[in-house]
Amino acid sequence: MNSYLKLSQVAVEKLAEQYGTPLLVVSTEQVERNYAFMEENLPGVKLYYAVKANPNEGIIRKLAELGSYFDVASDGEMQFLTEVGIEPERMVYANPVKTPNGLKVAKETGIYKFTFDSESEISKMAKAIPGGSVLLRVRVDNPKALVDLNKKFGAHPDDALHLLKLAREQGLDVAGLCFHVGSQSSSANAYVAALKICRRLFDEAKLAGFNMRILDIGGGFPIPSITETIDISAMIKVIRETVTQYFPDTEIWAEPGRFMCGTVSNLITSVIGTQRRDGNQWYFLDDGLYGTFSGVIFDHWDFELETFKSGEKIPATFAGPSCDSLDIMFFDKMITPLDIGDLILVPNCGAYTSASATVFNGFAKTPIVIWEEVKDTLGLK
Structure with a gap:
């Protein structure tokens, strides 16, 4: 897929004359093309748009119209999407470290899906939203990513079972695992490695009496850049085939941010x-x-x-x-x-x-x- 918005010289000149500069021009039709591409290449996957990438209301409304879910990380993002009319069932509070006001707003708006990666977060979630559904974020090292999010987030795989047990003990619904290979990831290798780790952790959790049902494969899907040529179709094909191999009966989520909005x-x-x-x-x-x-x-x-x-x-x-x-x-x-x-x-x-x-x-x-x-x-x- 090489589709992206690029205005003509005539369009640039007319827009500048009409609106002045600087000016940002957003195409909701390109948003729709990007969403359709992900739906076609990751069939059956629930797409949670990472709002932090671009919270423009036109983008949000178009994605909501298309059936997207949303990855929110703050009280402000939750309140904004609620005001736009997006139901709490379509949001996951995907910040591994939540603020007190973030949890308060989540409770007020009815958001009940969360991610976490540390012991200190468990009691916060259990107290704010008893019985909430949680995904443990697992660290997957990928230094080749443009932005390596795993420097800040993700529990070490060796600590995963301990954290899952603590969450269960405090009454949370241990729904599954999530990971993020890092922003603008240029190959499927990091995804494949992460999926293998998560398969092992799912199996270990099953032996410990868990029935985890969700795997969130995060974002990181790249867009065209001036420094690198990436065959996104081939990359996602490998990811899709690996997901099918290791998680044939699991509900799969993804959190594309840059891919949905970067080219629009x-x-x-x-x-x-x-x-x-x-x-x-x-x-x-x-x-x-x-x-x-x-x-x-x-x-x-x-x-x-x-x-x-x-x-x-x-x-x-x-x-x-x-x-x-x-x-x-x-x-x-x-x-x-x-x-x-x-x-x-x-x-x-x-x-x-x-x-x-x-x-x-x-x-x-x-x-x-x-x-x-x-x-x-x-x-x-």
Whole structure:
């Protein structure tokens, strides 16, 4: 699958003229294509969209319409989805370390599915939601992931049975296991290794009197990047076949975040300043590290910059609009020379970008429009 939103030069120019820059454009039709791809390639798997990747209401509403479930990690995400009209049965509170207010809101809204990875979490869940259904998050090392979440989360497999027993003793419904191989994982190997570990733990738990029924294989499914070519179809085929081999009679969940939203958004930004500094070419943009390009720091993402200009490329430094010297996105980025007012299109910027943007230095968050709602009014296709 290579499908992703990429606006034409005409569309970029008309949108910039109508709405100004910076501007984020989100395609809900691309959301639907991404969801359909996962449904087709992971048949029977319950898809829990990881809201943290991009909580845009247009994305959430489209996924809800398509039948998606949701992975929430905070009181704010639970309250937002509840206000949108999403039922508590469609949410899992998938933060292994929950805040007191998070558990309070979960109880108030009726959310009863949780993940955990430590002994200290068990009594918190049992007290807040007696009899709640819990999945133990198992650590699976994958240093090749773009973001290795297992540095922070996941119980060691050797500790799993002990934690499952403690959860049962405190009256929780021990429903199964979960894992996350890390964000933007580039091969199926880590999934296969994790599935083997989980199969062993399921068998050990059965001998100890458990009847676990759910396995959550997490997220990590990749999107196109400028540094690596990944055959996502082939990768998911291996995952699907391994799941079928080891867990033929188990309810399977997945938590795609980046895959659902990463390819649905384009940023239109413009050059607001140019200068030579110590012999190097610098370009200042009206969106930066504290805004949509926050993914440079928080997500280690290298963004494509499309200028619609031809000519010999030069190395350049790109900085954002704030008065902070940290606000530099790229060094030695090869680009055709630019002028003030030139527009730049940034595709594949839907995940961990606007979601982690701030209003630092008084710069407003970049506004978002839905492509399908605005294209006809501008005479675009």
